[in-house]
Amino acid sequence: MAHKHDHSQAIIEVTRQLPSDELLCDLGDLFKLFGDTTRMKILYSLFESELCVCAIAELLKMEQSAISHQLKILKDAKLVACRRSGRTNIYFLADDHVRTIIGQGYEHLTEGKED
Amino acid sequence: MAHKHDHSQAIIEVTRQLPSDELLCDLGDLFKLFGDTTRMKILYSLFESELCVCAIAELLKMEQSAISHQLKILKDAKLVACRRSGRTNIYFLADDHVRTIIGQGYEHLTEGKED
DNA sequence: CTTTCATATGAATCTCTATTCATATGATAA
DNA sequence: TTATCATATGAATAGAGATTCATATGAAAG
Numbered sequence: 001m002a003h004k005h006d007h008s009q010a011i012i013e014v015t016r017q018l019p020s021d022e023l024l025c026d027l028g029d030l031f032k033l034f035g036d037t038t039r040m041k042i043l044y045s046l047f048e049s050e051l052c053v054c055a056i057a058e059l060l061k062m063e064q065s066a067i068s069h070q071l072k073i074l075k076d077a078k079l080v081a082c083r084r085s086g087r088t089n090i091y092f093l094a095d096d097h098v099r100t101i102i103g104q105g106y107e108h109l110t111e112g113k114e115d
Numbered sequence: 116m117a118h119k120h121d122h123s124q125a126i127i128e129v130t131r132q133l134p135s136d137e138l139l140c141d142l143g144d145l146f147k148l149f150g151d152t153t154r155m156k157i158l159y160s161l162f163e164s165e166l167c168v169c170a171i172a173e174l175l176k177m178e179q180s181a182i183s184h185q186l187k188i189l190k191d192a193k194l195v196a197c198r199r200s201g202r203t204n205i206y207f208l209a210d211d212h213v214r215t216i217i218g219q220g221y222e223h224l225t226e227g228k229e230d
Numbered sequence: 231c232t233t234t235c236a237t238a239t240g241a242a243t244c245t246c247t248a249t250t251c252a253t254a255t256g257a258t259a260a
Numbered sequence: 261t262t263a264t265c266a267t268a269t270g271a272a273t274a275g276a277g278a279t280t281c282a283t284a285t286g287a288a289a290g
Contacts, residue, residue, distance in 0.1 A: 004265065005203070007170040014174055017163045023224065024159065025152050030220050032150030036278075037143040044139065048132045053237060055122040059129060066279050068238055087236050087287045088120070097223040104219055105145050108212040109138065119235065153248075168267060181249050183268055202257045202266050231290100238285070245278080255268070260261100 033077050034102065038062065039070050043098055046080060050092035148192050149217065153177065154185050158213055161195060165207035 018024075033039060041060050045051060053071065057064045071091055074080045081094040093099070133139075148154060156175050160166060168186065172179045186206055189195045196209040208214070 005169075007167065007173075010164060010166060010170055011174050014160050014163045014166070018156070018159055024155050026224050027217065027220050028150055028152040028155045030224060031146050031155070035143055035147030035150035037140050040139050040143045040146070041133070044133055045129050048129045049125060051125060051129070052122065054120075055125055058122075059126050063280070064237070069278075089237060095223070097219060097226075101216065101219045101223070102142065104212060104216045105142050108210070108216070109141050109145060111212075178250070179267070184248075204267060
């Protein structure tokens with residue numbers, strides 16, 4: 001009611017269809033995981049093969065610590081998982097939605113070429 | 116070569132398959148757009164119907180200015196577009212990938228219920 | 231058991247970004 | 261033309277998050 005012209009009907013209708021705040025937050029949080037270049041590179045690397053932490057660090061030319069921190073975030077979100085092998089930790093994709101979601105983004109970018 | 120154990124072969128292989136830095140950055144930037152609750156709510160609202168700025172502001176109970184700023188970001192990214200109608204600006208979805216991408220995220224959330 | 235290697239983690243820093251406030255723009259109505 | 265409404269926008273602020281540094285943990289080798 002802050003403005004003069006009326007659209008209360010549209011608002012009521014859209015509100016009815018809108019998912020819960022909690023779900024919308026969760027959705028934002030999910031996509032936030034993909035919204036960082038480092039995490040994107042990590043995920044893309046794991047598309048090809050499972051990798052240990054220092055391999056990813058070398059691959060991306062970044063510090064091991066930075067990679068570990070990001071892997072923790074991805075692991076907490078259950079997008080990746082890891083297993084021990086000797087004293088290395090080998091990470092791999094834990095969810096195939098990752099491929100689908102990133103694939104959709106990829107399509108969007110490669111189709112709409114005019115920018 | 117910062118570590119002792121060797122995985123240069125894996126690194127070479129993965130590097131070969133990895134998209135360019137530019138594409139990976141663009142992908143990150145794209146998903147960053149979905150990684151914010153306010154933008155997510157705006158996009159979800161536009162799923163249902165085209166809306167003017169102040170309708171979105173009322174709907175989300177946020178300031179008009181905040182909404183305008185976010186709409187600009189979405190518009191620059193060509194995810195939404197707008198048309199003039201009198202003195203109101205009516206925004207609508209400009210790209211159907213938006214629905215697909217968010218839909219995939221939605222599925223991921225609603226399927227994996229254990230958290 | 232001590233040393234070394236691979237990884238994890240806490241704290242600090244720095245950057246990025248979302249929101250707010252104030253104001254500008256642009257269109258319509260009077 | 262002037263007043264009003266709808267939106268846009270620049271600057272400032274505040275908060276979140278990514279990286280680094282130093283260090284802790286944990287496993288294996290000697």
